[in-house]
Amino acid sequence: NAGVTQTPKFRVLKTGQSMTLLCAQDMNHEYMYWYRQDPGMGLRLIHYSVGEGTTAKGEVPDGYNVSRLKKQNFLLGLESAAPSQTSVYFCASSRPGMDKEQYFGPGTRLTVT
């Protein structure tokens, strides 16, 4: 099993450009998440999904959109990138239940110039 994979691994955007980050998991998990990691701030939740066709906002959703058309995929979109969105983005998945650990992807390093 590949677990959680993310595409691409690195990307450089210019201000105002758009892009989509793809996350895929092969563990049949119901829940999926997008986080951003910035120095000294830990991981902050952007959006999450509790099932196919459903999405919800997390702690820092502004400037991002998501879609979960298939259970195994969770897409994160930046419609008009800003330098403040320079970060490392992590996708994660889990089974339902507050005691369930999350499984993380390898991350995408995004730089917006």
Add this chain to the structure above:
Amino acid sequence: AQKVTQAQTEISVVEKEDVTLDCVYETRDTTYYLFWYKQPPSGELVFLIRRNSFDEQNEISGRYSWNFQKSTSSFNFTITASQVVDSAVYFCALSEIKAAGNKLTFGGGTRVLVKP
């Protein structure tokens, strides 16, 4: 609102020394879980341990041990006889029963550097 604080930003030790990572949390819930995750230089976070709010028994698993004290809202993590491979960033996280979707609140992380 829930909050997780890891006051230590970086700890440097020599191999075979013990390392204790501090974690303090805030929550209004009586039912919750606490987690520790490890982020090695490769970048991918890896789950280490979890503890529920009703079980304050401290445990040891190999070189890892944890001390959960509800009275002080602390969930400290110790690596015994540290090794170079333990060099990583460690995150404490909180999951609450009222949080939809198993949402986790992370601390800011503690970077551990183990020198040979």
